[in-house]
Amino acid sequence: MRNPQLNSHGELQHLLTIDGLPREILTAILDTAAPFTEVAEREVKKLPLLRGKSVFNLFFENSTRTRTTFEIAAKRLSADVINLNISTSSTAKGETLLDTVDNLCAMQADMFVVRHASSGAPFLMAQHLAAMGLEHIHVINAGDGRHAHPTQGLLDMYTIRHYKKDFTRLTVAIVGDLIHSRVARSQIQALATLGVPEIRVIGPKTLIPTDIDRMGVRVFHDMRAGLKDVDVVMMLRLQNERMQGALLPSPQEFFKYYGLTADKLACARPDAIVMHPGPMNRGVEIDSAVADGPNAVILPQVTFGIAVRMAVMSMLAGT
Amino acid sequence: MALPDAEALCRVLAERLRPELLPQTALVGIHTGGVWVAERLHAALGLKTPLGSIDVAFYRDDFNRSGLHPQLKPSDIPFDVEDRPIVIVDDVLYTGRTIRAAMNEIFDYGRPARIDLAVLVDRGGRELPVCPRWSAHELSLPARQNLQLERGADGNLSLRLVDA
Numbered sequence: 001m002r003n004p005q006l007n008s009h010g011e012l013q014h015l016l017t018i019d020g021l022p023r024e025i026l027t028a029i030l031d032t033a034a035p036f037t038e039v040a041e042r043e044v045k046k047l048p049l050l051r052g053k054s055v056f057n058l059f060f061e062n063s064t065r066t067r068t069t070f071e072i073a074a075k076r077l078s079a080d081v082i083n084l085n086i087s088t089s090s091t092a093k094g095e096t097l098l099d100t101v102d103n104l105c106a107m108q109a110d111m112f113v114v115r116h117a118s119s120g121a122p123f124l125m126a127q128h129l130a131a132m133g134l135e136h137i138h139v140i141n142a143g144d145g146r147h148a149h150p151t152q153g154l155l156d157m158y159t160i161r162h163y164k165k166d167f168t169r170l171t172v173a174i175v176g177d178l179i180h181s182r183v184a185r186s187q188i189q190a191l192a193t194l195g196v197p198e199i200r201v202i203g204p205k206t207l208i209p210t211d212i213d214r215m216g217v218r219v220f221h222d223m224r225a226g227l228k229d230v231d232v233v234m235m236l237r238l239q240n241e242r243m244q245g246a247l248l249p250s251p252q253e254f255f256k257y258y259g260l261t262a263d264k265l266a267c268a269r270p271d272a273i274v275m276h277p278g279p280m281n282r283g284v285e286i287d288s289a290v291a292d293g294p295n296a297v298i299l300p301q302v303t304f305g306i307a308v309r310m311a312v313m314s315m316l317a318g319t
Numbered sequence: 320m321a322l323p324d325a326e327a328l329c330r331v332l333a334e335r336l337r338p339e340l341l342p343q344t345a346l347v348g349i350h351t352g353g354v355w356v357a358e359r360l361h362a363a364l365g366l367k368t369p370l371g372s373i374d375v376a377f378y379r380d381d382f383n384r385s386g387l388h389p390q391l392k393p394s395d396i397p398f399d400v401e402d403r404p405i406v407i408v409d410d411v412l413y414t415g416r417t418i419r420a421a422m423n424e425i426f427d428y429g430r431p432a433r434i435d436l437a438v439l440v441d442r443g444g445r446e447l448p449v450c451p452r453w454s455a456h457e458l459s460l461p462a463r464q465n466l467q468l469e470r471g472a473d474g475n476l477s478l479r480l481v482d483a
Contacts, residue, residue: 011386035374035393043400044427047377049387314377318386 004126007135011319014126014139015312017148018189026193030158033311037304039076049314050079053110057083058100059142060116065278066142066152069302070113073309079111097121098128105129111138111313119145119182138316146182151312152277153186155305157194159297160232162304163273167191173200173226173268174217176236176258176285177207179247183277184236188215202226203258206247223258227267233295235260235276238285251284261287265295273297325468325476328439328455329356333363335453336406336437340364344404347371349421350392352410352468355476356439360408369397371405378420400429406452410468412438415449440478442466 003020007013012025039045055074059067067083074081095103101112114122122141129137143149157167164170172191178184178201191199192215199217201208208219220226227233238254248254260274274286274295282288290296345368348357354372361370373394376387407421422434435452443459460466465483470476 032387032391035377035391038393038395042427043429046427048423049377049382314387318382 004123004130007319009319012312012315013135013319014122014141015150015316016122016126016139016141018150018153018186018193019148021193023193023195026154026157026190029154029308029311029315030161032315033154033158033304033307036076036307036310039310040303040306045076046078047076047310048078050074050077050110050317053079053317054108055079055081055111055113055313056104056109057081057142058086058104058112058114058116059084060086060097060114060121061143063115063143065302066115067113069305070140070142070151070309073306073313074111074113076306077310077313079313097124101125101128102132105132105134105137109137111140111316113140113142114144115142116144119147121145138319140312140316143182146180146185148186149182149277150186151305151309152183153190154312155301155308156187156234156275156277157190158304158308159275159301160273162300163297164231167194167196170196170231171198171200171229172196172232172234173202173220173230174234174236175202175223175226175260177238178203178212178236179207179209180239181236184234185215187234188217192216200226200230204248204254223264224267227264230268231272233260233265233268233272233274235274235280235286237277237279238281240281251281255284255287259283259285259287260290262289262293265290265293271295275301278302320480322466322478322480323440323456325439325478326359329359329476330363332356332437332439332453332455333360335455336360337364340366340406341404343368344406345369345371345398346406346408347373347396347421347425348408349417350374352439353408355468355470356410357408359476360437368403371396371398373421373424375417375420375424378423380416380420394424396425396428400425400431402430402432404433404435405431406435406437408437410439411466412436412441412449412451412454413444413466415445415447418449419447439468440466 005014005016071081121144122139126139174184201217202220202223276298346357348354374392437453438451439455441454441457463483465481467479
């Protein structure tokens with residue numbers, strides 16, 4: 001079976017997950033993103049690539065930052081952007097996801113950026129569009145359930161490549177709440193595909209999936225041991241809103257063992273970079289001194305995220 | 320067909336530009352061949368303003384048909400465009416669509432005093448009202464042939480005909 005994200009020519013048609021994408025496509029996205037970073041320096045921060053196209057931001061879950069960066073990316077490409085505030089719209093009146101999609105297609109949508117609490121919702125949309133013969137309409141997954149957040153994974157790879165150049169000699173640690181994290185899954189798949197030889201995950205047993213070693217990662221429950229000599233520290237947000245049941249005694253206790261502080265970071269290489277997908281819980285998974293310190297590249301991640309999303313949108317629109 | 324020597328054409332083009340340049344004139348080469356020619360002109364003319372370069376892929380009018388080509392180069396305009404005379408430099412002038420795209424891109428950096436066009440070879444076949452102010456060589460080619468500027472391992476530029 002063909003990867004549902006690729007068309008018959010092997011070009012990216014939708015971006016649903018990093019899983020199964022070949023290294024050449026990931027590299028092509030990162031390469032394409034590089035010239036887009038320069039657009040932000042111009043007097044007119046706009047390119048005409050998506051002129052006349054309608055991009056619908058469908059956020060069934062709230063995310064101000066992700067929605068905003070997708071919106072900026074689409075607007076810098078001259079697209080018309082329509083933000084649907086789903087919680088106050090027809091879904092609240094009982095409309096199904098696919099009925100919503102059909103209605104927006106009838107309004108000549110060209111691209112959907114979708115965030116949904118259910119894993120697989122963007123895939124369902126892509127499948128539905130194919131069944132309706134609407135292959136020219138593209139779907140970008142902006143985070144679905146616990147499944148994937150591919151543009152976050154890609155912007156993280158862009159950031160790592162920007163600072164560390166070569167993936168094939170890096171040791172990377174992902175720290176925190178892995179069990180609820182679609183970001184971590186996309187990061188691990190992207191790091192492995194791009195050839196990172198050592199990927200570590202660090203967290204308490206209750207927040208690490210038991211079968212995660214199948215993804216080719218080393219599991220650490222002791223943070224100092226896990227951070228030893230790493231080049232890249234990727235922090236995850238403690239997903240308070242997804243935390244049902246007693247997985248953690250308290251955020252304070254989590255901070256004591258797994259919060260990134262300057263003395264824990266000292267176990268990593270001195271030139272290690274510290275990343276965080278945001279929004280940060282200061283004093284829970286990361287200490288302010290580290291978040292604002294010289295190793296942090298958290299704000300550049302946000303800036304690079306716009307260029308990466310511009311690259312993805314223009315690659316999809318060009319197929 | 321015997322093609323002229325590209326390095327000699329660069330020298331001819333430089334001499335045609337020389338008397339008409341202003342001190343603040345800036346050259347902007349179009350990736351990739353146009354940048355090579357612009358580098359030659361910039362050195363030969365001893366211009367003070369640093370050389371600019373643009374990749375017009377983001378501004379092409381055939382994006383919907385052919386998508387983005389994979390090897391994009393970042394555009395680099397290392398000077399203030401506002402009120403400056405600018406010379407766009409390209410290797411081969413054909414339909415004029417690339418020049419249209421290049422002008423659009425330059426205007427996104429500011430409002431230049433004027434834009435002129437210098438090309439190594441004008442091969443005819445225009446589809447837009449674009450006319451070079453300077454060209455080093457003119458010839459007429461059928462649509463089935465493309466003229467390409469290439470750079471050898473020794474750094475020397477040469478022209479080559481290929482089937483379209």
